[in-house]
Amino acid sequence: MTSTRPPVQLVCLDMAGTTVHDDGAVLAAFHQALDTIGIPAGTPEHDTAVAHALATMGQSKIEVFRALTAGDEHFAQLGNQAFENAYDRSVDTEGVREIPGAADTIEHLRSTGHHVVLTTGFSPTTRERILRALGWHDLVTLALSPADAGRGRPHPDLLLTALLRTGTESVHHLAAVGDTTSDLLAAHRAGARIAAAVRTGSHTDADFATVPHTHVLDSVTDLAALLDTAPTPADAS
Template identity: 50%
Template sequence: MSDKHRVRLIVLDMAGTTVLDGGLVERAFSAAALRLGVEPGTPDHAGKLDYVRATMGESKISVFRHLFGTEDKARLANAVFETAYGELIDAGHVAPVPGARETIERLRSEDRRVVLTTGFARVTQEAILAALGWQEVADLTLCPADVGGRGRPYPDMVLAALLRTRAADAVREIAVAGDTSYDMLSGERAGARVVAGVLTGAHDRAQLLARGATHVLGSVAELPDLLAGEGL
């Protein structure tokens, strides 16, 4: 493969892809839903939780807008969610996916730029990074608020990563990796050459492939060898 077609920018999701959160999204959602009067064990709670699971990877404020209807309710739910998630982080309930840090370091050592993205608010993203000691592990970190509020499945964070790092000359020099169907849609819509689904998070192989995955990996730790094996 000619060097001019080499993948130079890697855009990685956090929770479920590079970070194991042990179902913290669902726990924090339940706290937010309860604040809005949605009792655990009710059909309403079950239906809303199903939607949260289906839209893993999407901007959380967007999810709450859909679930609760008004902007005020969505903002309240989002604030409670972020607080609850932050408390779980502080209690030590996040950890890196095995090999994730080493993967990022290897990719950067190969003269590639690595950007970490999330559907969480900036304050939560920074709390996760601090808990893992990852403040300097990537070239750039992005959340939906950094790109005008549109998170996945829109391509905005992937394209912003390209524009801000100037790491690549074209979208075909980008690889995206994530654990949700929305990660796949975002990468596909951005025109990324590699859209790799990983099986360490929310969605299974069939869901990832249905939404545009070009590859499905056991974990993000397999990504460097995939790129090397395909001459990318």
Template identity: 50%
Template sequence: MVNELNGIRLVVLDMAGTTVADGGLVEQAFAVAAAELGVEPGSSDHVRKTDYVRATMGESKISVFRHLFGEESLARRANSAFERAYGELVDDGRIAPVTGARETIEELRADGRTVVLTTGFARVTQDAILAALGWQDLVPLTLCPGDVGGRGRPYPDMVLEAFLRTRAADDVRQTAVVGDTSYDVLSGVRAGAGLVAGVLTGAHDEEALRTAGAGHVLGSVVQLPSLLAELPSPAGAGR
């Protein structure tokens, strides 16, 4: 059961790049969406937009498209095209778990911790990923921006929603947030999580993760159980 010395009872894990290896599918799907909206491949506009997508990995995708295309109708067209393209790539078997991720989630749950999976994708894409991996029943709760009124990362809403819905912890400091992007990290910091960690299996490097506020940077999510076992209890967060 959960080590009473460290008190982490809720673990909020990102999907793509953290527990799910998508092999650059976000950028591939964006290229399809951008082309559909008339952005010429290889143009300076395409490069600029792709750079922004890369920099904002982890953010709600509709928010990214609102920034890139401005007009709401265009943003929604881009988002629909992106979700469709990404879903087709998933259906083609172009997605897999990060090595050891499923086993890590099972270990965390066996230790008595509640695990929630979060994403910046829409629900339809999140469900497609879960189905492709056979993860539909792996955790008790999965969340996307649409589940929290549309505010995805870097806002703290999904972390706080996980805290409220699961009732796994008495204090938000008993929550760990783990992701591969600066926006994942920021969401955990802003939520007041007791542990915020970055992983190096996805979009952003250690410098970006540390700058965003990661207290720990792991090579992979598989190192998380060992980290949790070594932590002292956050002040005032014990039961």
């Protein structure tokens, strides 16, 4: 029977690890931030904090630091600012680069009538710094951070905000792509038609298997071909 489900109209793409390659700058910035808040390298606390950072890749950075500091808002803000400063320095001195083929994929998606929205756990300031470094401001329809939406991943707020901002009529028209389990959980909770993982970032197939998703792709460049097929609904796993 021919599917009557509507085609994808809105594509939400994560940044670091999905469309942007930063050569480990996120984790390096976490190491510097942990030292700033008194969790130095070589301690069991540091190892535990790094493990938590890896497990929560893709989530709002301030929420990660709130968890690491047991809700101490002063130290959470201090750690988050240290992280942002370290990552910004990396962008300025070493630069960032696209995941190979990401920009061409985005251009293709937009040329075929899709809204393309970038989502990230970074602050708006860091997000804009990355977009400037890549020259991507005119490439995408919109870019969103947790501050623009309410809550970060794994909550669905970023995706639902993208839906509202672009005037997309239903989550059944939404495809969301990311490299972490938090990305996939957000897509599932938003009811996205496609909740796709990519193998270019922090998490592995074994990680993806622990959360609901519809597809695992080698790269974001595989997305256009996927959208040409009849995708399964977002409640598949």
